[in-house]
Amino acid sequence: MTESPIVATASGPVRGFWRDHGTPDASAAFLGIPFAKPPVGKLRFAAPIAPDPWTEPLDATSYGATPLRITGVDNLIPEPAVPGKSTLNVNVFTPALDGALPVLVWIHGGGYTEGSPASPWYDGARFNRDGVVTVSISYRLGFDGFGYIEGAPANRGVRDWIAALEWVQQNIAAFGGDPARVTVGGQSAGGGAVLTLLGMPQAQHLFHRAMSFSGALADVPLDAARRRGERIAELGGVTADVDGFRSLTERRIRQLQPKAATPRKGVGMVLDLLSDGLPWGPMVDGELIARPTVDALADGTGADKPLLLGATDDEFTMVAEREGGKLRRVPSAILLLPFLRGRSTRHAYLTANAAQRKKGGVAMVGRFISDHVFRVLIPRVAEARNGADAETWAYRFSWVSPTKGWACHCLDVPFWFDGLDREKVANLAGPHPPQGLADEMHAAAVAMITDGEPGWPAWSTAPGIARVFGGTGPDVSEDAYDSVLALV
Template sequence: MPAPGISTPPEAPVTALSAGRVRGMWRAGPDGGSPSAAFLGIPFAKPPVGGLRFAAPRRPDPWEGVRDALVHGPTPKRGDSAQTLIPEPAIPGEATLNLDVFTPAPGDRGARLPVMVWIHGGGYVEGSPASPWYDGAAFTRDGIVTVNVSYRLGFDGFGRIPGAPDNRGVLDWLAALEWVQENIGAFGGDPDRVTIMGQSAGGGAVLTLLGMPAAQPLFHRVISLSGALGDVPGARARRLSARLAELAGVACTRDGFASVPEERLASLQAEAAKPDSGKALDGEISLLREGLPWAPMIDGGLITRPTAESLGAGVGADKALLLGAADDELTMTTDAMRGRLRLVPPGLALARMGLEGRRRRAYLRDNRELRRRGAAVALGRYATDRVFRSLVARVAGARTATGVDGRTGSASTWVYAFSWASPALGWACHCLDVPFWFDCLGAPGVDRVASSQPPQALARALHSAAVRFVDEGDPGWPAWSSAPGATAVLGGPEAPDGLRVRPDGYASLSALL
């Protein structure tokens, strides 16, 4: 497919991989820039079906001739689900372990360009690498090879199954990164300059990989956007699987689960994770206390301890890290409670969510505006701080402090806070920052969450910081590791034109740490 605007259309790009040759397509660059190539739906493992459904990923079979890589591959996400802020299509098919590559230099093994590998979010149960928000056009415009990977979701990817390997979704990430090491040179990429980047569950995924000894040779830098960790204890994983087997009416064995269609298990997994009371608020409290149910588990092999603990012990200390979160990731979800909670004191609402005694009083003291804004806002901010923002501070602090084995982090940690409140949604909320990092404000669906005129200057600031970090290992502001608390405030009243540095950007949640 020739790139529009080129007077002499080039031949479709073809490059040779370890499993065979693939044909991509040329695309015009953003804003009339230089063309780049896209290779879509390349398998990095065999289809996880039949006897391979609950197995570790296996290398794909080689193929003869040239394989077309012109459309997104099948996704682990199945069917239509509840409306999400990010448009993430479900694509049917069995070969779901595939990836997309976007590059300005296909076939140029001497280019040695930096590489960014993107892992999508979705709470480890949803999401798709085929979103238009994840298109690598802006990164390739700026000289970065971009790779989007898929992985098994929900119970199929993360459920505990006797007789099957644990953390199959994590094994998928590792297999994709091994594929990158082996093949990215064919797309002009440098296997010695790989940054892994993700948002939400994807942000948790890259932190999990950063704290995993087995993953260390496969990447060199990390960007975690609004990371949500799993770290599911083994005992909880076993209880959840037993409950799911009960609901499905099968034995809690590999054969038992294999007898149930993937879509059926996916439809039951939310029910299996509900608290016994069945009350919605109890479900939210359980999520805050116990975390996500179908997510990376502490399996004693790949993941031997909680991720923050592993990072504090020095694992991944040689890799630069950029991480942060939005100011009100979850406050939008509590807006509907405003009427019911209008007469409820914020302190009482926080006590119901499990924040007790001196910690509650300290938290309200450090967040005085919550008393004025009401209980619904207080709950949303507290949930945001518990799930996302406290993780940022804990990880940054763990990497700065001396680890239990006596080592100190040798690579720096940078922290940001995304503070631009969308006129369409009212908050600096979950997922809102993704099209700014990808500099794709014109992509489908962005106007629905960011309004019809989101600030392009903010997109330039975020995207430029990401490009600089991937290329040079420094996003351009003081590191938390050299000035603890240093935070780049992105957008909002403090930084209307892009970025300002605050010396104590996460001080308001010290009571939760």
């Protein structure tokens, strides 16, 4: 029987376990290692603080507590909620404890209010097989992580990302990783986190490459964050300061969050999202985050780091589909009036999306929501990095789910992780998703992490160029994001 691996970290020893020993997929897993003290009591709403040291090996054979408190039943990605107080922890997956392998640090998505680093989709086994140490991290969610509180540090969730990356710099060599070759990656809110970190001067020494999949930036204005905090305090009957909010339970704040942010449902909620942006997430506080992310990138922050970014073709079309009965009866040009009031802009956008328009109102409105929240960010970021020392590569994910009918949000994640056989993937990708496509995408991610480029021409060679995964046309297109240019 293989002896359990024990690794000495800066805080104390941790005991993990070997998996698939003696096979090409052999790896060791160390789960739930704390990188900060539990954010409870007086540490609730505080910046993360390094954990107290320990001397006996810490059992790291099961996932640690998660900031997510309720496991989502209908979530696209399985996201387990693990109870407990020590919610700030990392999970390390490594093929070997010696050597200096490249490292992927993965930040999960979930709109900055949900998501779990304990998802089986984020298991690093297949990256381990290809010589990459993989780390998934947790961070405080929703108001606890990102809400404005008088008397408390802003952007506590962002500070958690930084603390986790500092833990990686300090400890990853003991797990066989190279702290000088760290790639930070993430999807959805996690992809937005990657871009936020890329635009932060304080984070530049903590990673060397970046991958943003379906990135959703928050960049919440300070005034908006303050108003939402005051609204939660009003709804909860407490003062809008750190003592007042500490008197509310986690559960109570979770109940009040939606009412303070987007009280409407259905189409109303979508309208709020399009007009006001994400309600919770990194705020432009003027200190830790001095200015909006794209502005920071345009000013040269992160210019020395290679970046891979892209999105799926129909990220949020399923949201529009829920209102399909209403949308199918209204012409696309009328449907977009609330969002695109300028006639020339509306005409240019509809013309560029003529093929999508032919599919009907659901397809058109869904594409617009997807473009507004996700896809327009690709040319905006790529153009902002024009002249950067390091290159930017773009991609599109165009393979259509046989179960959902769209190239939808989250569909690409198991392809990047080469995890088509994992729990609930069939719900999203059908019973026989194309392994060849997963091979291509996973290889591109490994190449980016290992060599600093994914394997197709960079944006600077022909602005607009992108690798198209799972499409029906050429693998590389020079007009991959032309359909969103009217919104840039």
